[in-house]
Amino acid sequence: MEGSSNKISATDISKSDMGLFQSKELYQYILETSVYPNEPEVLKELRNITSTQPRSHMLCAADEGPLMSLLLKLVNAKKTIEIGVYTGYSLLLTALSLPKDGKIIAIDPDREMFEVGLPFLRKAGVEHKVDFIESIALPALDKLLEDLSMTTMEMHGCITL
Numbered sequence: 585m586e587g588s589s590n591k592i593s594a595t596d597i598s599k600s601d602m603g604l605f606q607s608k609e610l611y612q613y614i615l616e617t618s619v620y621p622n623e624p625e626v627l628k629e630l631r632n633i634t635s636t637q638p639r640s641h642m643l644c645a646a647d648e649g650p651l652m653s654l655l656l657k658l659v660n661a662k663k664t665i666e667i668g669v670y671t672g673y674s675l676l677l678t679a680l681s682l683p684k685d686g687k688i689i690a691i692d693p694d695r696e697m698f699e700v701g702l703p704f705l706r707k708a709g710v711e712h713k714v715d716f717i718e719s720i721a722l723p724a725l726d727k728l729l730e731d732l733s734m735t736t737m738e739m740h741g742c743i744t745l
């Protein structure tokens with residue numbers, strides 16, 4: 585659609601950030617009347633701490649949380665992989681949305697930022713669901729696949745230990 589009037593120009597960037605709403609006022613209204621009042625306290629605390637950290641623009645938007653949580657519950661997710669943790673807002677949100685025996689493999693090369701959010705995972709009582717891997721994603725995913733095929737071979741009796 586090159587040249588079409590639907591193309592987003594640099595000056596429209598902030599408008600495009602509003603997604604479907606296309607109005608800062610409406611977006612603000614939805615945040616204040618629906619999103620923030622329903623955001624669990626521990627997520628609110630993590631959001632506030634994260635706003636004092638370097639690169640806090642990377643934090644996931646508050647209105648993405650309820651949608652992610654709904655989708656995780658709809659598909660009855662038990663195991664997830666989080667690629668790109670930062671301080672762990674979406675990680676904590678996922679951990680709160682999974683059942684008690686749910687598991688998350690969380691991958692990020694930046695352990696320092698993960699540790700900013702770790703006390704909030706503990707406070708919410710969901711730390712046991714998270715297995716943090718300090719790495720960039722691709723080699724960590726390759727290793728997970730390798731381990732999975734080893735386990736499958738063991739299950740089928742291809743390897744004797």
Ligand SMILES: C[S@@+](CC[C@H](N)C(=O)[O-])C[C@H]1O[C@@H](n2cnc3c(N)ncnc32)[C@H](O)[C@@H]1O
Nearest residue numbers: 642643644668669670673674691692694720721
């Ligand atoms: C946009 S932030 C993630 C936001 C986070 N999900 C949240 O809810 O706040 C991106 C993160 O990806 C990490 N990252 C960058 N390159 C990566 C890679 N190749 N593999 C895994 N994580 C990576 C960065 O260290 C950073 O913490």
